[in-house]
Amino acid sequence: MIEAQRLCKQYGGLMAVNDVSFRVEPGQVLGFLGPNGAGKSTTMKMLAGFLAPSSGRAAVCGHDVVSDSIAARRCLGYLPEGAPSYGEMTPLGFLEFIADVRGLSGDLRKRRLADVLGRLHLDTVLEQPIETLSKGFKRRVGLAQAILHDPEVLILDEPTDGLDPNQKHEVRELIQSMAADKTIIISTHILEEVHAVCSRAVIIAKGRLLADATPAELERRSRYHGAVSLTTPDAVAAKEGLSRLADVSAVEIDAQDGRLTAFPSAGKQIFDSVSGYLREQGIGFSELQLEQGRLDEVFRSITRSGEPLLTDAEVAR
């Protein structure tokens, strides 16, 4: 379990992290979203016990990260941004070092080493210096280090940054396979990743926590939520007609792919009326689709406005 209460970090006059509170339970994967420099990494560094908060408190597995720091770090695996390690060491030597520091010994040590080497497919590069490895392997060495002691809590700062699509997929599968009994925080600015692995997401911008919701809830805040998009050869006429429909608030044509999107008025369903209208008028169309909402658009509007996201209840009011 991870708990942060009114966490702040100040650098000179700059509030890098400003009054951030959240709680993550075992079995949850929390995604940290936010523009570069938003305070994601700083928050993670404070949770990992590397930086001391300016004010507020945080606890990992019930251990305060400042007053009971060593106990907190024992039950935590941390992948710092960029997966730093010691370049001149081999992956095996590096993991042996981590096992030494973490006090793993005997059978448990052998089992854990074999487990992480297998999970992260490091067997082929065990004896090569880490600095000569590809980015993907370096990242995997960093992940291996973080999960070596089978921690209850995992904090991964951009675990898939700079990986190719196959490697990203593998890392996501790894996170999912561990998600059931662990508390996990990952930071990312790849929004598809939020869908793929996160059960909850928070959005941080300029040090402040602006949203804390499930990916589906976030999407519901998008103006694309419930919108209907389609491709038609006669886009201009379709746009005319559709915008006269009740419950359709606007119709837009994408300048790039010519795709037409009809937006509903607040809280209305328009899929049936749109498809019915098109059939009635005999307008040819293809790829008719009900949109779930677009995370990237929600992300942009929240981080640009700097306004906290309203909860479902607040929206209903």
Next chain:
Amino acid sequence: MSAASKSGSPVLAVFRRELASYFATPVAYVFIVIFLVLSGAFTFYLGGFYQRGQADLQPFFNFHPWLYLFLVPAVSMRLWSEERKSGSIELLLSLPITMWQAVLGKFLAAWAFIGIALALTFPIWLTVNYLGDPDNGVIFASYLGSLLMAGSFLAIGACLSAASRNQVVAFILTVAVCFVLLLAGFPMVQDVFRAVAPAALADAVAQFSFLTHFAAIAKGVLDLRDVLFFVLSIGFWLLACSVVIDLKKAD
């Protein structure tokens, strides 16, 4: 199964990793060769080892402070600045290990490395024993004094290396600080202090002269106060080192 993994001591784990890292790169070999060549050259040419006609290692140890002045900062400059530059400091200090354990483990590794280089000067000890009948007690005391002084230089270097991400800056700062401390009891440094500070302070500074304390030990007088001076110097600078790391790790 290694001792470190059994006892689970983080200091030992850091120590072994750090020491092994010296030998994983050419740094160790270059350093050891240069150290041995220079100490030999100084002893025989500048120190007049043969010409003196005395069976002792004074000409050998006399040059150690000056050798260390440039070689020890070369070892210490990467201690923390490299960790900060590569970001591995974030990994190290988020492991379940206290700051003091990390500082001590890394320092002891660097000290052990210099100790290895110093131990490899044993042929000169064999030579002097072959040529004459030296007082081996004095030689042992000199080796100990030399090692203690190297440790003090290293602790200074560790602290200044933590202060800078740039190894060259760390090197130059360390050389400068070590030089001042080395000569703290001599006119070159004393004159400056006497010009700007009260005489009492200048006298106090003189007490911190590494050269004075080293000279006493090197003569074979193993005074507890001199040993304590170096041990306390090391402790002080390592403490300063952990404070500096704490202050600077955020940026």
